[in-house]
Amino acid sequence: MSALSKQSLIDETGFISSKVAFDVSGLTVAYDRKPVLWDVSFQAHSGRITAIVGPNGAGKSTFLKASLGLVPAVTGQTFILGEALKEARKNIAYMPQRASVDWDFPASALDVVMMGLYGRMGFLRWPSQHHREQALSCLDQVDMADFAERQIGQLSGGQQQRVFMARALAQEAEVYLMDEPFAGVDAATENVIFKTLKALTAEGKTVIVVHHDLDTVRKMFDDVLLINRQVIANGPIDDVMSDEALRRTYSGRLGFHKAGEPVGGAAVQAHV
Amino acid sequence: MSEFLAELIKALTLQAGYNTSLVLVGAALLGGAAGGIGVFVLLRKRSLVSDAISHATLPGVVLAFMLASYFFDDGRALWALLIGAAFSAVLGALAVEWIVRYTRLKEDAAIGTVLSTFFALGIVLLTLVQSVYQGGQAGLSDFILGSTAGLLYQDALLIAVSAFVVGLVLIFKFKELTLLCFDITFAKAQGYNVASLDRLLLFLLLAVVVIGLKTVGLVLVIALTIIPPVAARFWTERVSHMVLIATFIGALGSWFGAALSSVATDLPTGGLIVLTLFSIFLISLLVAPKRGALAHALRHKLFQRRVHERQGLLAISRAEPVFDPLTQKILRKKRFLRADGAVTEEGHQAAQKMARDQVLWNAYHQAYPIEALALEDWSLRPIEEVIPKDLVEELSEELMLTKVRLVQ
Ligand SMILES: Nc1ncnc2c1ncn2[C@@H]1O[C@H](COP(=O)(O)OP(=O)(O)OP(=O)(O)O)[C@@H](O)[C@H]1O
Ligand SMILES: [Mg+2]
Numbered sequence: 169m170s171a172l173s174k175q176s177l178i179d180e181t182g183f184i185s186s187k188v189a190f191d192v193s194g195l196t197v198a199y200d201r202k203p204v205l206w207d208v209s210f211q212a213h214s215g216r217i218t219a220i221v222g223p224n225g226a227g228k229s230t231f232l233k234a235s236l237g238l239v240p241a242v243t244g245q246t247f248i249l250g251e252a253l254k255e256a257r258k259n260i261a262y263m264p265q266r267a268s269v270d271w272d273f274p275a276s277a278l279d280v281v282m283m284g285l286y287g288r289m290g291f292l293r294w295p296s297q298h299h300r301e302q303a304l305s306c307l308d309q310v311d312m313a314d315f316a317e318r319q320i321g322q323l324s325g326g327q328q329q330r331v332f333m334a335r336a337l338a339q340e341a342e343v344y345l346m347d348e349p350f351a352g353v354d355a356a357t358e359n360v361i362f363k364t365l366k367a368l369t370a371e372g373k374t375v376i377v378v379h380h381d382l383d384t385v386r387k388m389f390d391d392v393l394l395i396n397r398q399v400i401a402n403g404p405i406d407d408v409m410s411d412e413a414l415r416r417t418y419s420g421r422l423g424f425h426k427a428g429e430p431v432g433g434a435a436v437q438a439h440v
Numbered sequence: 441m442s443e444f445l446a447e448l449i450k451a452l453t454l455q456a457g458y459n460t461s462l463v464l465v466g467a468a469l470l471g472g473a474a475g476g477i478g479v480f481v482l483l484r485k486r487s488l489v490s491d492a493i494s495h496a497t498l499p500g501v502v503l504a505f506m507l508a509s510y511f512f513d514d515g516r517a518l519w520a521l522l523i524g525a526a527f528s529a530v531l532g533a534l535a536v537e538w539i540v541r542y543t544r545l546k547e548d549a550a551i552g553t554v555l556s557t558f559f560a561l562g563i564v565l566l567t568l569v570q571s572v573y574q575g576g577q578a579g580l581s582d583f584i585l586g587s588t589a590g591l592l593y594q595d596a597l598l599i600a601v602s603a604f605v606v607g608l609v610l611i612f613k614f615k616e617l618t619l620l621c622f623d624i625t626f627a628k629a630q631g632y633n634v635a636s637l638d639r640l641l642l643f644l645l646l647a648v649v650v651i652g653l654k655t656v657g658l659v660l661v662i663a664l665t666i667i668p669p670v671a672a673r674f675w676t677e678r679v680s681h682m683v684l685i686a687t688f689i690g691a692l693g694s695w696f697g698a699a700l701s702s703v704a705t706d707l708p709t710g711g712l713i714v715l716t717l718f719s720i721f722l723i724s725l726l727v728a729p730k731r732g733a734l735a736h737a738l739r740h741k742l743f744q745r746r747v748h749e750r751q752g753l754l755a756i757s758r759a760e761p762v763f764d765p766l767t768q769k770i771l772r773k774k775r776f777l778r779a780d781g782a783v784t785e786e787g788h789q790a791a792q793k794m795a796r797d798q799v800l801w802n803a804y805h806q807a808y809p810i811e812a813l814a815l816e817d818w819s820l821r822p823i824e825e826v827i828p829k830d831l832v833e834e835l836s837e838e839l840m841l842t843k844v845r846l847v848q
Pocket of ligand 2: 228229230265
């Protein structure tokens with residue numbers, strides 16, 4: 169699968185334009201001995217924006233969490249820009265599907281974004297004016313600068329989502345992993361945020377987004393990972409996102425009827 | 441009475457002799473450290489666990505007493521008792537953790553079980569000791585309710601050193617502890633070792649509890665870590681400020697409570713300190729400017745008046761009658777309505793002005809929806825008081841409102 173994607177990259181531009189920035193191999197994850205991900209390998213390239221697509225319960229969130237060691241994996245490794253996960257933490261910004269935080273916490277929107285800078289601040293450094301400005305500009309990128317001083321519990325759901333997006337931006341990472349960042353965000357904001365993510369890829373950063381809207385995937389993303397417990401396909405959108413692949417990912421749930429060979433995750437799922 | 445006050449002031453200003461001053465300084469340091477660390481215990485939602493920990497110290501204290509009197513012939517050696525306390529507190533904490541992890545019991549049930557079992561064991565042991573070592577165990581019951589009477593220089597020194605260590609850790613680990621309490625997933629993803637941060641927090645808490653045992657007593661020592669942060673929360677929306685304020689409240693309350701107990705010698709120190717802290721809590725609850733109850737009520741009242749006045753005047757400007765009794769009352773008070781309900785000349789003028797203001801606010805909301813959403817005062821106060829004048833002019837020009845007079 170990865171050979172295919174590399175091949176396509178070469179075809180597209182005439183030379184290998186980008187390197188593998190996020191490399192997961194052989195990831196198997198089980199909750200309570202029930203396998204949720206089975207031998208998943210995936211590569212994302214720097215300077216490109218990848219969508220992770222699959223039905224509810226396919227293991228998309230689990231994939232992101234396990235690749236970062238946030239839930240235990242049975243097998244599997246992650247390399248970030250050639251470094252093992254442990255050395256590369258500072259190069260990752262991860263935004264979970266639902267922030268499980270205490271909304272009554274004594275922190276303003278700006279304070280939350282500032283937390284994204286903690287990792288770079290170092291031992292005993294206190295947030296300075298410079299950090300505040302940096303955090304403010306990140307809030308501005310998601311159109312939330314006017315809410316900087318609000319306590320986070322006093323923001324709407326979509327606004328809270330945007331604050332956590334701003335925190336991820338503040339991390340100035342190399343690889344951005346975002347779990348459905350557009351859920352509950354209005355169309356105008358989605359546009360603004362998407363432009364920001366695109367701008368990141370233009371700087372050579374790697375962006376990986378779990379995305380549910382099949383209609384917009386083609387327009388917005390460069391590459392795609394189709395996943396349903398196993399990898400169905402991984403590569404440039406135009407090459408791998410065929411109706412056949414989608415049918416296998418969603419195993420009939422998109423309105424196609426389940427026909428022919430049951431493949432990958434669909435087969436496993438049918439028997440468990 | 442005045443004699444009591446004079447004595448109290450003497451104690452508070454450290455003029456009541458060496459021993460009293462020692463007690464006051466020791467108590468204040470303890471209270472400050474407990475308040476500071478308490479902020480993170482509270483934000484990490486560990487307040488109940490800390491209660492279990494403090495109760496779990498009792499069997500350790502009594503066992504240590506028995507061992508110490510057997511081996512060293514002096515059961516009251518403080519260091520032995522404190523080591524015993526720490527030891528059984530750790531056991532208690534581990535027991536809670538174990539129950540939560542390996543049974544289906546929730547944390548609150550686990551805490552309740554451990555707390556009462558350890559305390560029961562402690563009480564039984566204590567009674568045993570009392571019947572065996574008559575007289576020798578005199579100091580032991582102090583560990584339950586606390587006493588400053590026998591506080592020695594070494595004890596105060598121990599408290600000072602511990603408070604210093606707690607303070608250092610709070611400064612050096614502030615960012616990490618904040619992340620731990622606010623967003624543990626994020627902390628993990630960033631590569632922080634959250635398990636060891638949790639252990640650090642528990643260790644500091646344990647240290648404060650153990651050194652506070654003798655002064656405040658095990659039943660009440662935990663209040664030292666809970667009340668100051670809860671009171672501090674009323675005054676601020678910032679973690680860093682909350683730590684400073686809680687430290688201050690903890691120190692102040694303990695200082696004052698210890699002074700009280702030095703004057704009213706037959707009342708228990710722990711109780712007096714906690715009651716003092718509670719008074720500070722009560723004051724905070726009432727008068728804190730942002731989150732306090734009075735401020736809240738006042739703000740609500742003001743808000744209500746503004747809305748009623750505005751809606752009433754807007755109704756007048758549309759030549760609609762005003763039915764709402766509160767609105768009528770407010771408009772009458774401002775002489776916009778006469779007693780019979782007729783609109784006065786001033787009322788008409790104010791209504792005109794309010795209508796213009798509302799049009800401007802609506803225009804602002806249309807032109808700058810995000811900023812308008814972020815404004816607390818949107819459509820509540822006159823627009824010129826809230827947004828820059830040139831913006832108001834721009835808006836009114838756009839609306840072709842001729843000749844806007846900003847000051848009237
Ligand atoms: N903490 C957990 N314990 C047990 N099972 C879990 C847990 N979290 C997820 N699962 C199961 O693992 C599977 C994958 O879950 P995951 O959250 O990764 O799906 P997803 O692809 O992100 O779905 P969605 O589109 O709804 O976000 C699901 O079948 C779910 O029921
Ligand atoms: Mg998910």
